[in-house]
Amino acid sequence: MATRQQVLALLARGYDYARADEHRLVDPRPYGPLAGAAAATAVTGWFPRLGRAATAGAALTGPAVAAYTGVLLADTAVPAWHEAHRQLPFTFAGSAAAAAGGLGMILAPVGEAGPARRAAVFGAVAETVSSAAAERGMGIVAQTYRQGRAGTLLRAAKALTVAGALGGAVFGGRSRTAAALSGAALVAGSVCTRFGIFEAGLASARDPRYTVVPSASASPGAADPVGPGGRCRLPGAPPAAAQWPFYACGCVDRP
Incomplete structure (x- = not known):
């Protein structure tokens, strides 16, 4: 339960960051009204020019709506x-x-x-x-x-x-x-x-290994922190850690 709440909190932070950067993206908010107007004009036959303009606007903003959730997720830790x-x-x-x-x-x-x-x-x-x-x-x-x-x-x-x-x-x-x-x-x-x-x-x-291992791998000049068979190679691990499975060396706490 705690993990789920933490993830939802990170999603909220990602949403805040995305809103702060919204001026750099296609604003997806007009999609709903534009799609609704396009559908209404297509069904009724009224205002065909307005309907074509609304259809074009919905086509432009639709991909932003579809991708927005992915952007929010990717903007978390x-x-x-x-x-x-x-x-x-x-x-x-x-x-x-x-x-x-x-x-x-x-x-x-x-x-x-x-x-x-x-x-x-x-x-x-x-x-x-x-x-x-x-x-x-x-x-x-x-x-x-x-x-x-x-x-x-x-x-x-x-x-x-x-x-x-x-x-x-x-x-x-x-x-x-x-x-x-x-x-x-x-x-x-x-x-x-x-x-x-x-x-x-x-x-x-x-x-935690999904946070620690990529971070250690991204360090300049760092060797692969996980050797054959999942053996630990994290920087700072004791010499005997090479013989122990990942987590056994104590350099990362077991969840």
């Missing part, structure tokens, strides 16, 4: 989120595009869902590529994305997203049932992605 600060916004934006495309495939007639299918495939590719790039560049912290509850959720997310994108691209234009099932898989995959990333952050905040 939680290792699993901060180490992926370059890729996390793209993962969230791709996940949002895949989910939006999936929802369009569920609700729209098959003959009119072509743009939704293309958005779903684009989002699935963006999410998969950015997630893989983040894990490759995170070092030991990547373990939090592969183990425990986070690992289970993220593996399910990948399977659902890939299956939904392929199903939608291959069968979504032929069968209403296939389109609906593929769309549901994409929406479920997006949900699993977000909860998996959240759980990875909690896991990394509980275990």
Whole structure:
């Protein structure tokens, strides 16, 4: 419980920092009114020029809304989120595009869902590529994305997203049932992605090695602090520590 409260406090701090830097970003706040105006003019047929302008404005601010959560997470000190600060916004934006495309495939007639299918495939590719790039560049912290509850959720997310994108691209234009099932898989995959990333952050905040090891590795001229078999090589560890498993040397407190 304490860890969860600490993580939420860090999120609040990240939100404050992001608001302080908002003038450097596309402001996402107009998205809701613009999207609502675009939808209203499309349904009623009134004020078509205003509707086109609102659609363009919503298209401009929509990606900022989709990526904003990733930016907030990456701006905290939680290792699993901060180490992926370059890729996390793209993962969230791709996940949002895949989910939006999936929802369009569920609700729209098959003959009119072509743009939704293309958005779903684009989002699935963006999410998969950015997630893989983040894990490759995170070092030991990547373990939090592969183990425990986070690992289970993220593996399910990948399977659902890939299956939904392929199903939608291959069968979504032929069968209403296939389109609906593929769309549901994409929406479920997006949900699993977000909860998996959240759980990875909690896991990394509980275990101090995900803070200490990257910090020690980033020191100029420092050797890899974790040797073969997880043996401790942290700077300042006693000579016998080379023979002891990580944490046994006492240079990091066991959680």
